[in-house]
Amino acid sequence: MTNVLRKYVSPGWLLVAPFLALVVLLYLGPILNILWLSVTEPQPGLQNFEKLVTSDTIARIIWTTVRICVVTTAFSVMLGYCIAYAMVHAHQKQQHLMLTLLLVSFWISILVRTFSWLMLLGRNGLVNNGLEAIGVIAEPIAFMRNELGVLIGMVHYMVPYAVLPMLVNMQTLDTRVMSASRNLGASGQQTFFRIYLPMTKPGVVAAALLVFILSLGFYVTPAVLGGGKVLMVAEYISVQLLVTLKWGTAAMLASLMLFGVLAMLYLMSKFMKLSTVFGGSTS
Amino acid sequence: MKPSFLALFNRVGAWVLLLFLVLPALVAIPVSLTPKRFLSMPKGEFSLRHFENLFTSPEWLSSFGQSAIIALSTSALATVLGTLCAIGLWRVTSKYSELVRAFLLLPLIIPQIVSAMAFYRLWIPLGLLDSYPGLILAHTILATPMVLITVSASLANFDPKLEQASRNLGASSSTTMRRVILPSIRPGVFAGALFAFILSWDEIVVTLFISKFNVYTLPRRMWNGIRENTDPTVAAAAVILIVITIVAFAASAILSRRRAQIENSIDT
Numbered sequence: 001m002t003n004v005l006r007k008y009v010s011p012g013w014l015l016v017a018p019f020l021a022l023v024v025l026l027y028l029g030p031i032l033n034i035l036w037l038s039v040t041e042p043q044p045g046l047q048n049f050e051k052l053v054t055s056d057t058i059a060r061i062i063w064t065t066v067r068i069c070v071v072t073t074a075f076s077v078m079l080g081y082c083i084a085y086a087m088v089h090a091h092q093k094q095q096h097l098m099l100t101l102l103l104v105s106f107w108i109s110i111l112v113r114t115f116s117w118l119m120l121l122g123r124n125g126l127v128n129n130g131l132e133a134i135g136v137i138a139e140p141i142a143f144m145r146n147e148l149g150v151l152i153g154m155v156h157y158m159v160p161y162a163v164l165p166m167l168v169n170m171q172t173l174d175t176r177v178m179s180a181s182r183n184l185g186a187s188g189q190q191t192f193f194r195i196y197l198p199m200t201k202p203g204v205v206a207a208a209l210l211v212f213i214l215s216l217g218f219y220v221t222p223a224v225l226g227g228g229k230v231l232m233v234a235e236y237i238s239v240q241l242l243v244t245l246k247w248g249t250a251a252m253l254a255s256l257m258l259f260g261v262l263a264m265l266y267l268m269s270k271f272m273k274l275s276t277v278f279g280g281s282t283s
Numbered sequence: 284m285k286p287s288f289l290a291l292f293n294r295v296g297a298w299v300l301l302l303f304l305v306l307p308a309l310v311a312i313p314v315s316l317t318p319k320r321f322l323s324m325p326k327g328e329f330s331l332r333h334f335e336n337l338f339t340s341p342e343w344l345s346s347f348g349q350s351a352i353i354a355l356s357t358s359a360l361a362t363v364l365g366t367l368c369a370i371g372l373w374r375v376t377s378k379y380s381e382l383v384r385a386f387l388l389l390p391l392i393i394p395q396i397v398s399a400m401a402f403y404r405l406w407i408p409l410g411l412l413d414s415y416p417g418l419i420l421a422h423t424i425l426a427t428p429m430v431l432i433t434v435s436a437s438l439a440n441f442d443p444k445l446e447q448a449s450r451n452l453g454a455s456s457s458t459t460m461r462r463v464i465l466p467s468i469r470p471g472v473f474a475g476a477l478f479a480f481i482l483s484w485d486e487i488v489v490t491l492f493i494s495k496f497n498v499y500t501l502p503r504r505m506w507n508g509i510r511e512n513t514d515p516t517v518a519a520a521a522v523i524l525i526v527i528t529i530v531a532f533a534a535s536a537i538l539s540r541r542r543a544q545i546e547n548s549i550d551t
Contacts, residue, residue, distance in 0.1 A: 015371030019364040030401035086297030105304035109485045112521040116310045217394020234396040254397045
């Protein structure tokens with residue numbers, strides 16, 4: 001029996017089995033359970049999904065989430081592109097320092113960063129006080145408890161995630177193509193827009209999808225910097241579960257989020273090997 | 284090629300952006316030194332009272348201890364599981380292995396709020412809510428993919444001929460694993476352990492759902508402090524976390540340098 005197994009099943013699978021079993025039993029199982037709940041709780045049917053069109057609150061929350069995610073993604077990718085481009089073209093020593101700064105910010109606790117923005121952006125925060133002191137503004141700007149604060153916090157968190165896939169992509173480009181373009185008489189700008197930018201498209205798309213996916217389920221920064229005024233899906237799910245105990249609605253929103261993420265992962269895998277996107281932070 | 288004005292502008296912009304990524308976190312340092320009882324910037328006077336409170340209050344100390352226990356256990360479990368898994372996937376040559384690998388990376392990318400909900404749902408009937416095993420298991424599932432990635436990266440540079448040589452010379456597969464494979468992927472294993480530790484040490488969303496009174500980790504205490512927004516002890520805790528991050532980062536930088544050295548010594 002064991003010999004038969006060994007013949008057809010590579011022994012390597014034995015090493016994979018413990019974690020695979022853990023994920024299937026303790027992770028996949030309950031996630032499928034949530035999908036199931038979304039169409040059975042409180043009674044079987046699609047009434048949870050009907051709320052998407054009947055409930056103004058839920059429609060508004062989804063709209064807010066998508067809007068914030070799109071803006072966050074756009075800014076993170078633009079800023080990230082500048083950083084990645086400069087890093088690839090910097091001298092090795094500078095490159096090293098830039099990578100260090102990037103990774104340190106990557107690893108600083110999300111709670112620490114959110115706390116810092118709370119101190120900086122408040123009505124009497126450092127930013128408002130500073131701007132008032134140099135006479136740029138007369139009245140404090142409301143940075144917090146609105147979408148502006150949430151966006152600042154989220155972009156700040158997401159930029160490193162945007163840089164890493166683009167950096168990996170830019171590092172693998174064949175620079176001779178750019179030299180060829182210059183030799184054939186194209187200007188620097190032409191070379192950039194007609195050669196470089198199209199060649200970095202896979203990195204840009206991967207970065208955008210990654211940031212969008214991560215923003216979609218983001219909880220900490222919107223909950224703190226939004227101060228209850230900016231309600232996004234993740235926070236709404238937690239309220240449904242922990243306060244009003246409506247598993248059905250929460251499960252429906254979680255299912256939507258899950259399908260959205262899986263669809264985007266599928267798209268992303270068309271552009272880049274998924275493990276490189278995450279592995280970028282470690283190499 | 285002379286750098287154009289745009290390239291120069293981009294380079295300066297990139298440095299400014301990188302500083303924008305790092306500097307805001309440092310505002311916790313002055314806030315932690317305020318002599319006042321409430322969150323404020325110190326004006327000329329500094330005090331270490333909030334650090335004193337952090338290191339003497341039983342609540343904060345117990346949260347430090349609990350987070351350390353959970354993060355160390357998670358890191359140990361995730362390192363063992365992730366390393367085995369990476370070696371296993373590296374060994375099998377099957378059309379399914381890449382699919383399985385992608386599947387096993389899912390806990391890293393599925394929104395944490397969905398993971399939190401899944402664990403919460405299952406932990407209730409299993410009686411794991413608000414317990415150490417419950418938190419350690421959940422964190423292990425989230426952190427193991429991290430180890431899988433770093434160890435796989437190390438294995439990608441490992442020459443399979445070395446394994447074949449060892450087997451041909453008569454070593455058993457467990458001896459080959461212990462004496463040949465593991466030593467050459469050690470930096471990747473250490474990096475994975477470190478990342479798993481940080482992930483667990485810092486995890487808040489899942490923790491908010493599956494812990495309550497018995498288990499009250501450091502992120503959970505900070506989360507409450509931030510939401511109530513009054514006690515500067517949170518700022519002191521933030522400073523300690525920044526210090527820990529920098530130390531951990533330095534450790535990982537040393538590890539990757541050692542990894543590079545090993546690779547060089549193999550190449551030459």
